[in-house]
Amino acid sequence: MSLRTTGLRAGHGGADVLDGVDLVAREGEVLAVLGPSGSGKSTLLRVVAGLHRPTAGAVELGGRDVTAEPPERRGVGLVPQDGALFTHLDVAANTAFGLPRRDRLRLGRRPERHPRVAELLDLLGLADLARRMPHELSGGQQQRVALARALAPRPRLVLLDEPFSALDAGLRNRVRDDVVAALRAQGVGALLVTHDQDEALQCADRVAVLHRGRVAQLSPPRELWEEPADAWTARFLGGAALVAGVVEDGAAVRTALGAHPLRPVAAAALPRGARVEVVLRAEQVGLEAAPATGTAGAPAGEVVGVRYLGHTAVAQVRLDGPAGPLVAVRLSSVVDAPTAGDRCHLAVHGRVHAVAAPPELREGQPR
Amino acid sequence: MLAAGGVAALAAVPLAQLVLAAAGAGPARAAALLLRPRTVDLLTGSLVLVLATCAGALLLGTATAWAVVRLPLPAPRLWPVLVCLPLAVPSYVAAFAWRATWPQVHGFWPLVLVMVLTTTPYVTVPVVAALAQADHSLAEVARTLGRGRWRAARAVVLPQVLPAAGAGTLLVALYALSDFGAPAVLRHETLTTGVHRLLTGGLDRTAPAVLALALTALALLCVAGERWARRLGSGRRSPAARAAPPVPVHRTTALLVAFALAAVAAASVLGPLAALGRRMLTSERYSASAADLVGAGTTTLALAAVAATAVVVAAVPVGHLAARRPGRLTAALETAATTGHALPGVVVALALAGLWLAVAPAAYQTAVALLSAYAVLFLPKALGTTRTAVEQVPVAAQDAARALGCGPVSAWLRAVLPRALPGLAAGWVLVAAAVSKELPATLVLRPAGMDTLATELWSRTSLGAYGAAAPVGVVLVLVGLVPALLLARSLRQQLPGHLRRAPAPAPVAAGVTGVAR
Known part of the structure; x- marks a missing residue:
């Protein structure tokens, strides 16, 4: 069931938290809504669910305007942040909660016999826990039950509100994979609200980046990563340095590190002579130890710090010169990693992406 | 919201009635009376x-x-x-x-x-x-x-x-x-x-x-x-x-x-x-009064049960509002609903006697008038427990029920009520106990011939029948x-901990963990 929001505005008394959200989720796709805290992503989810009334705009589900419909008539499933299981009901009864009253009454105290309940408990690996109470479950199990409960009435769309944020890191990946697999097995589309970039990029078909109550970009993960729409999005996704540059002839851009070919999207969008910020992904930049004398022409700088990420490491290098930009470099090996204070040369590989420089930001700040 | 407003307004009626009745005296007479x-x-x-x-x-x-x-x-x-x-x-x-x-x-x-x-x-x-x-x-x-x-x-x-x-x-x-x-x-x-x-x-x-x-x-x-x-x-x-x-x-x-x-x-x-x-x-003499005692006990029990049920039902909309939508209007409603907390029983009795006589004289000195006094007096007791009980149920559970196809009332009944029930029951018990012990309002407003435990004690004491009381x-x-x-x-x-649990064998326990480490 496709979802479309047009010009959604909503707030909590004061200024609008949603400032005109236009969003399309295709049938059956997992769409991540990614944004920092306060960007309005949870409000967006509550508006789609019908739990929060928008001040303007419309919500369409499957081509039908449901803006005025109460939540119980929208047919969307909801998986709240901490699961919010009904603590007075066991796993099977929680799962059966949204089934028609007729079915619930017929099954009485054995809701796990309902074919839909049994199917979902099976799908989520909960079959053995049917008679457990919520407080007897681990956090990951609770989230699975919350999803089973949301899926039981065959919703047209499932809304997940940061469902994995309360789980510890090791568990998070597994529960996340299981949940996405279950969504795909049921062929149900989902809106996954998250502030975790990796989570959005890993499990969504497309990602909508929410910034100050608007959709800054709506793209598949790879496109989002490689070609962020603006400087804010590039910084928010992280893993890159933004370096000031000027667009030259021949789809190229010049920065303090030299001239680099532009990716086609950026080349098409940016006119010659435009002041831009070049998105230098850490994995695009190579580092070589500089001889003490230095080689004229090659951009040189000083290592200011190295962050170890286990099997790899990222070095921060400040280029020479007044207001030399900081550039992040992913080191292919930690064995010969430089240390702070080392001199080095930098080289940029491949085509680069660039975004128009915001007027107040002429210099890149790496994240 | 509407229900909460209604409850709050009704709870504040006795105070308004009292002010009106006193204003009927006029400033000169009031001053004379006071001085x-x-x-x-x-x-x-x-x-x-x-x-x-x-x-x-x-x-x-x-x-x-x-x-x-x-x-x-x-x-x-x-x-x-x-x-x-x-x-x-x-x-x-x-x-x-x-x-x-x-x-x-x-x-x-x-x-x-x-x-x-x-x-x-x-x-x-x-x-x-x-x-x-x-x-x-x-x-x-x-x-x-x-x-x-x-x-x-x-x-x-x-x-x-x-x-x-x-x-x-x-x-x-x-x-x-x-x-x-x-x-x-x-x-x-x-x-x-x-x-x-x-x-x-x-x-x-x-x-x-x-x-x-x-x-x-x-x-x-x-x-x-x-x-x-x-x-x-x-x-x-x-x-x-x-x-x-x-x-x-x-x-x-x-x-x-x-x-x-x-x-x-x-x-x-x-x-x-x-x-x-x-x-x-x-x-x-007390053996002779056993029948009276049972009668008064039964009356008290019935009054307490009815009053407590009515009060808890009335407390739900206000308590729910206080838990879910705190704000200035809610606080005002809550204050109005807790008027009875500040009003002495005698005062509530006086105000309600005047009110019932003015509005429906037939109801004066009936169980209805008495129950209305209990409701005003003891609504505050149930409000606190109701509010806490509702607060303990996360809003997300209610939202999830809505998304699963429940209307607002049904979502409350199926997702909130089962978990709020112990708190509501505590409020019920508090109100029932308070009603059972209430004396001054009962003395004034009870129907002729009706005795609760409190009035029974009172009338026997007035007669000097200490043993029977x-x-x-x-x-x-x-x-x-x-x-x-x-x-x-x-x-x-x-x-x-040390005031709550049994004094744990602390030195022993510490010793054991110390060895384990």
């Missing part, structure tokens, strides 16, 4: 009673609380329960018990003694909670900054405890101001007994209304002060507060203090019970035990 010597006497009677009771309860309550929390008393888990028990004895039952034992004892000082003994828990309980939750690390920091033990306590512990003690003392003041039974039994004239006398004595409705309004003004002062003090005390708790270690005193000292505490508890609870028991055994008193104390024990339970949940 005549009799009124001044009554006012003085009320004020000295309030002051003496407050002073006694503040001293006794604070000292008791400090001893319970900070001294290494024997049987540490017993004391937090014991300090709540005096609440089980309604002041008029205690007064009656003393009177039944020494019929010649009456007047101001015996009354103050009775009032102090029954109201001290209002101070002890919040101060125990505040002391137990006071952050001892603050005192330790003060010590490292160069203050001695007492100066550190004065600078750091006192501000953490004072609001609680102040709020508790103002509750005592409200109780002493509103109480009708004990002053009447021990023959001390106050504004409350004065209003009752005027109300039952004559047809003039204006004079009691003016007096009642003065009484209400004083009561509202107490309530406003209490809310202010409680606000001062809230929000000061540090998240990682450390409990203070017991004050090192000699074992004999601890035993002596424990003995003193036990003596106070005995005087407030066992004393009246023993007196009642003695009367029961020595009287020949004694079993009623015992039953009333047993009823009172229920809210007292509920309070003790909630107090225990706020206490540090």
Whole structure:
């Protein structure tokens, strides 16, 4: 069931938290809504669910305007942040909660016999826990039950509100994979609200980046990563340095590190002579130890710090010169990693992406 | 929202009625009524009673609380329960018990003694909670900054405890101001007994209304002060507060203090019970009254059940609103709904008598009028528990139910009610117990010939039939035990481990883990 929001505005008394959200989720796709805290992503989810009334705009589900419909008539499933299981009901009864009253009454105290309940408990690996109470479950199990409960009435769309944020890191990946697999097995589309970039990029078909109550970009993960729409999005996704540059002839851009070919999207969008910020992904930049004398022409700088990420490491290098930009470099090996204070040369590989420089930001700040 | 507004408006009606009735007197007559010597006497009677009771309860309550929390008393888990028990004895039952034992004892000082003994828990309980939750690390920091033990306590512990003690003392003041039974039994004239006398004595409705309004003004002062003090005390708790270690005193000292505490508890609870028991055994007349006792008991039970159910149902919309949509309007509705907390029973009786006579004279002195008074008086008791009960159910559960196809009412019934039920039940029990013990409003508004346990005790006492009244008193104390024990339970949940659980074999446990590491 496709979802479309047009010009959604909503707030909590004061200024609008949603400032005109236009969003399309295709049938059956997992769409991540990614944004920092306060960007309005949870409000967006509550508006789609019908739990929060928008001040303007419309919500369409499957081509039908449901803006005025109460939540119980929208047919969307909801998986709240901490699961919010009904603590007075066991796993099977929680799962059966949204089934028609007729079915619930017929099954009485054995809701796990309902074919839909049994199917979902099976799908989520909960079959053995049917008679457990919520407080007897681990956090990951609770989230699975919350999803089973949301899926039981065959919703047209499932809304997940940061469902994995309360789980510890090791568990998070597994529960996340299981949940996405279950969504795909049921062929149900989902809106996954998250502030975790990796989570959005890993499990969504497309990602909508929410910034100050608007959709800054709506793209598949790879496109989002490689070609962020603006400087804010590039910084928010992280893993890159933004370096000031000027667009030259021949789809190229010049920065303090030299001239680099532009990716086609950026080349098409940016006119010659435009002041831009070049998105230098850490994995695009190579580092070589500089001889003490230095080689004229090659951009040189000083290592200011190295962050170890286990099997790899990222070095921060400040280029020479007044207001030399900081550039992040992913080191292919930690064995010969430089240390702070080392001199080095930098080289940029491949085509680069660039975004128009915001007027107040002429210099890149790496994240 | 609408339902909550309706409930709040109805709860505030008696106060409005009272103001209107008093305004009917006109300023000149009102002033004359207020300034005549009799009124001044009554006012003085009320004020000295309030002051003496407050002073006694503040001293006794604070000292008791400090001893319970900070001294290494024997049987540490017993004391937090014991300090709540005096609440089980309604002041008029205690007064009656003393009177039944020494019929010649009456007047101001015996009354103050009775009032102090029954109201001290209002101070002890919040101060125990505040002391137990006071952050001892603050005192330790003060010590490292160069203050001695007492100066550190004065600078750091006192501000953490004072609001609680102040709020508790103002509750005592409200109780002493509103109480009708004990002053009447021990023959001390106050504004409350004065209003009752005027109300039952004559047809003039204006004079009691003016007096009642003065009484209400004083009561509202107490309530406003209490809310202010409680606000001062809230929000000061540090998240990682450390409990203070017991004050090192000699074992004999601890035993002596424990003995003193036990003596106070005995005087407030066992004393009246023993007196009642003695009367029961020595009287020949009580067997004849068994049928009356059963009848009054049944009536009381029925009234309590109906009133408690109605009050809890009425409390749900307001409590729900308070839990889910806090804001200025909600706070105003809540305040209106808690009007009854500030109104003495006599005043509510007066206002509702006037109201029913004006609106539906047929309902005056029927069970309906009586139940309306109970609802106004005890709605506040159910509001707090209802609000907490609803607050404990996360909004997300309600949202999830909505998304699963429940309408707003159905979502509340299926997702909130099952989990709020214990809290609602607690509110029901509190209201039922309060209704069972209520005296002044029942005296005025009950239908002719209807007797509750409280009025039964009252009428027998007035006739001097102490022996016949004694079993009623015992039953009333047993009823009172229920809210007292509920309070003790909630107090225990706020206490540090050594006052809650059995004194763990700490050294052994520490030794074991030490070896394991």
